Amino acid sequence: MNLPNSVTVKEVGPRDGLQNEKQFIQTEDKIDWINMLSETGLSYIEITSFVNPKWIPQLADAVQVAKSIKRKKDITYAALVPNERGLQAALEVNIDEVAVFMSASETHNRKNINKSISETYIVLKPVIEQALSAGKSVRGYISTVFGCPYEGEISIDAVLSVSDQLFSLGIQELSLGDTIGVANPKQVEEVLTKVLDRFPREKIAMHFHNTRGTALANVLVSLNLGITKFDSSLGGLGGCPYAKGASGNLATDDLHYMLDQMGIHTGIDQEKLIQAAIFIEEKLGKPLPSHTMQTKRSLCNS
Structure with missing residues (x-):
């Protein structure tokens, strides 16, 4: 296998992990959790989303969270930003990286953003331009790359079309x-073979879900390419609120665990990672689904 020497793990738990949780996690607990994540060796943490609170009540405290965390200079603190209004809030609290998002599926895009794909470009263009002008890095997310809950299989041409548009608008990295x-x-x-024929691999990231237990297998293929x-999200927390x-x-x-056992450097301290997982698990009041946490609970009960 053609494996890299190192990998960047981008922690999205405080945003993608929490956004679908019905039980509100107290703001101070979110802040404490992000501070714990900052001590694990992670170099990237997506801390919140500046969306309208009526859509994602769990993240209504985005400004307070962003203002209150203890930032480390070697960590990128990112946030999801849907529009210019959200961008202004993100800039006011000095977010390091702005992430914009849309779908390769027309139906999912309408369910998620309430706009068509073509209408979404119009919204994202000034967000990206203004973020770049403010000296922020900009990342793009494309949802439903490998399948849509409404349309089923998504063509690679649709994925490449959205990717082309987002890069042309100025994003510097694309998460599939x-x-x-x-x-x-x-x-x-x-999919990746065709994507990498068109875009540099250093500008591509992968965002897998483990709904059917294939996430790590998909990571392995990606590594080899x-x-x-x-x-990723600590403990396997999270899911899309608009995808049943x-x-x-x-x-x-x-x-x-897998990367470490394969000798691929991440800079992450597994024990500190587990401590942070235990913390948020207790605040959620339910067990996290990751295999690591299941194993830990099993060993503690044996």
Whole structure:
């Protein structure tokens, strides 16, 4: 296998992990959790989303969270930003990186953003331009790359079309999302091969869900194709609120275990990662689904 020496793990738990949780996590607990994540060796944490609180009440405290965390200079603190209004709030609290998002599926895009794909470009263009002008890096997410809960299989041409548009608008990195966790290794190889024929691999990240237990297998295929950036959520927390059955992001603790055992450097301290997982698990009042946490609970009970 053609494996990289190091990988960047992008922790999205405080945003993607929490956004679908019905039980509100107290603001001070979110702040404490992000501070714990900052001590694990992670170099990237997506801390919140500046969306309208009526759409995602869990993240209504975005400004307070962003203002209150203890930032470390070697960590990028990012946030999801849907529009110019959200961008202004993100800039006011000095977010390091702005992430914009849309779908490769027309139906999912309308469900998620309440706009067509073509209408979404018009909204995102000034967001990207203003963020870049403010000296912020900009990342783009594409949802439903490997399948849509409404349209089923999504063509690679649709994915490439949205990717082209986002890069032309100025994004510097693109995260390809398996929103409902349907991707398999063969499909990932086919899609990535075509994506990498058009875009530099250093500008591509992968965002897998473990809904059907294939996330790590998909990571392995991606690694072999030279991808070195992966989104994950501690403990496997999270899922898409607009995609029924899309449970469980790829778990940061499971991803780190595999990479570490394969000799691929991440800079992450697994024990500190577990401590942070235990903390948020207690605040949620339910067990996290990652294999690492299941194993830990099993060993503690034996």
